[in-house]
Amino acid sequence: MKVVFMGTPEFAAFCLRALLESRHQVVGVVTQLDRPRGRGKKLAFSPVKELAIKQGLPVLQPSNLADPTFLNILKGWEPQAIAVVAFGRLLPPAVLSLPPYGCINVHASLLPRYRGAAPIQRAIMNGEKETGVTTMYMVEKLDAGDIILQEKVSIPPEMTAGELEQELAARGARLLVRTLDLIESGQAPRIPQNEELATYAPPLRPEEERINWEEEAAKIVDHVRGLSPLPGAYTLRGGERLKVYRARVWEGEKEDLPKGRPGQVTAVFPREGFLVRAGEGEVLILEVQPPGKRIMSAVEYLRGYRLQVGEYLG
The missing domain is CATH 3.40.50.170 (Formyl transferase, N-terminal domain)
Structure with missing residues (x-):
């Protein structure tokens, strides 16, 4: 044909x-x-x-x-x-x-x-x-x-x-x-x-790229997955965009974590990543991209960028 x-x-x-x-x-x-x-x-x-x-x-x-x-x-x-x-x-x-x-x-x-x-x-x-x-x-x-x-x-x-x-x-x-x-x-x-x-899948809007930490953890993780690798979901740290490419709902122990508020870093794991409080649950951040840098694992990010428990993102 x-x-x-x-x-x-x-x-x-x-x-x-x-x-x-x-x-x-x-x-x-x-x-x-x-x-x-x-x-x-x-x-x-x-x-x-x-x-x-x-x-x-x-x-x-x-x-x-x-x-x-x-x-x-x-x-x-x-x-x-x-x-x-x-x-x-x-x-x-x-x-x-x-x-x-x-x-x-x-x-x-x-x-x-x-x-x-x-x-x-x-x-x-x-x-x-x-x-x-x-x-x-x-x-x-x-x-x-x-x-x-x-x-x-x-x-x-x-x-x-x-x-x-x-x-x-x-x-x-x-x-x-x-x-x-x-x-x-x-x-x-x-x-x-x-x-x-019939349902519809309209074009992605720029404002949708920003992570809303008020959402429940599973919704945030799906949001990150759906925008990876392009255009990429992001949060703000110190007024600059920190893109997030991989994340997972935290299913580990929660008793020792500070309660925190949505967007607050509640734990840092040097060999795994860092936890951020969601509207419900915690999100484990696994892969990020700082401004002007390459995509890297959260472990690499923690080595080069000081991140403190209690710090807010977004």
Whole structure:
């Protein structure tokens, strides 16, 4: 099958690699405009563009998906299907109606749950024990098309959003190839979504990155996991941001700990990390990043930065 691929981040690049290794023919790639990255804010290619160029594929980066010039080139590629993975923009009707087999999307949730831009982060932040990946036929409404295939994935207690993304990307890549195989053979299922069960995963807001120590310990830990490694949860220490990448609910002895108030350091363990009082329970901080420094274990942080029991964070 002749396929046009539309995607941008590394999650999408997993799927593009799988398509390139399949019997399907990728005839062109569409990705977002180059964006500034790093300290120098230099324009950088998306992971999908980098892969496409290495493979010698034609690449389009339209600022307007309804632009006649873009649509004419897309038509000239004569795709039988368009595979869309984390592209970052809704497709206009002119694109959705172009390929005879339709536009097929890979979404990192068990639709109709967690429609939207941040399904992986939101699932972990909400303490979900299970999520998955879905392929579906795209329609004009966000993530609302008929389901083709789904695969469930469990979320272990300490898994971060970054780790879950890697797992879902690998599974989504395989699921996309299976989906296109089924579509080409005329055996693909088409399961309407139940709108009554739909939930949404809106984009992350900058204010959500700050840890609220008034929350219960388990909620704080899920918050940290859901934002790790990007954009990263943070608290304040001495007016500066201290990012927190790994944490765990403290299940050790509590009788000897000072009661403290939310955000207060209640214990320092030189070989493990440090405890912070939550609205309910204690959070053991395991991995942090001080301003201008690399990510490090809490043990390393304690060696280089004096932290006292009774000190407040946030």
